[in-house]
Amino acid sequence: DAKTTQPTSMDCAEGRAANLPCNHSTISGNEYVYWYRQIHSQGPQYIIHGLKNNETNEMASLIITEDRKSSTLILPHATLRDTAVYYCIVRSLYSGGGADGLTFGKGTHLIIQP
């Protein structure tokens, strides 16, 4: 899996958009960008993923640069409950089963300020 680089921590005001960057300059053509988050004392939670086009779901938007070497996760209206560690993970899409698990880095600790 390609290596990712994320800031250690970020602050964001409640109600504002939180923009979390991720660098993945060694990403290969068949690798997707995945985002997970882990709220304190809970299991990790899937947020969104994408290959090269921008993606949006009910939780967030994912913007991937044209060269695919970096991406940004956007939480449009951050709330206090969005305080968590956010993980950017790059890996290929499985076509079958029986493969290894996700590789989590240190992630970004996002703190939403009231």
Place this chain on the structure above:
Amino acid sequence: DTAVSQTPKYLVTQMGNDKSIKCEQNLGHDTMYWYKQDSKKFLKIMFSYNNKELIINETVPNRFSPKSPDKAHLNLHINSLELGDSAVYFCASRTSGTNEQFFGPGTRLTVL
């Protein structure tokens, strides 16, 4: 309607004991995992299990053994517990063709 459940939530035990953690998923997924999160919060894969094929992270001691009675369950057995086994253990599952994994709430294991 819990998707991935684990029992117990907390487990405190003495060194040298043998213990098990249970995991169940009701999502119909065909692949299940165990992860370990240590005191420094690093989350690492231990095992993945699919269609009776087990993939083991080479760093996991053989005191740890997953057992799957059926597709919905993957239990973790740990023999001869050591102080360093203290951590939070997460079970997860996914279906083929996706990397969207669903995680359980975790089991905090404390070895005294």
